[in-house]
Amino acid sequence: MLSRLAWLALEVKYLDRARSFYEETLELSPIADRDAELVFGAGETDLVLRRPTDVPRGGLHTHYAFSIPGAEYDEWWDRLEDQGYELEEAQFGPARSLYLYDPDGNCVELGQQDVAGPGIDGIFEVVLEVEDLDRSEAFYAALGFETVDAGDDRTRVRMNGPMALELWEPHLGIADARGGVHVDLGFETSEPTAALEAVSDDVSQVDRVDDEQVVVRDPDGHVLTFRI
Secondary structure (H helix, E strand, C coil): CCCEEEEEEEECCCHHHHHHHHHHHCCCEEEEEECCEEEEEECCEEEEEECCCCCCCCEECCCEEEEEEHHHHHHHHHHHHHCCCCCEEEEECCEEEEEEECCCCCEEEEEEECCCCCCCCCEEEEEEECCCHHHHHHHHHHCCCEEEEECCCCCEEEEECCCEEEEECCCCCHHHCCCEECCEEEEECCCHHHHHHHHCCCCCEEEEECCCEEEEECCCCCEEEEEC
């Protein structure tokens, strides 16, 4: 139903400080610069950095993951460590991921993926904080996400769709990461109204409906846009 993650929006306090981290440290290229918003290209997904001047706000303390080519991992580790970042590492099968924090407290993961690069080439995971795991899992399943893993203590589930979606009840994960609150996600789909119909009984709010775009709030207030 949902074919691609079009954007992930994060809330930042100071755009200049955030720009320095994402442009200079992570080597992303800005593609739009507006008064209260800065947009970077990350492969096929836009990373939007947004000051809290209006709604929808971007996500707070959001854990998410960038894709990097596997062969670049050691180079990224050495360069970030040399810049003084405190890094953590996790192994997922044959793939490694490193973790660091941006200036606004978002936990940024750089993980080995099958991407061309060079450098960051996509967002492959986003973590949302939810109040009721069963409710949120059912909500996203209706949008076509499929559960592939669940934590032993049933505080998290991992679902596959246009990207990996992790739903966490409040807790600390790897590198003390937290799921994001009021995260703004944009998805491409051939039928925005069909996506709305799939979850219409469970959204907390509908903000916009037209032929090309639908904007809703999920049960925990995360903003979801379905667009052609």
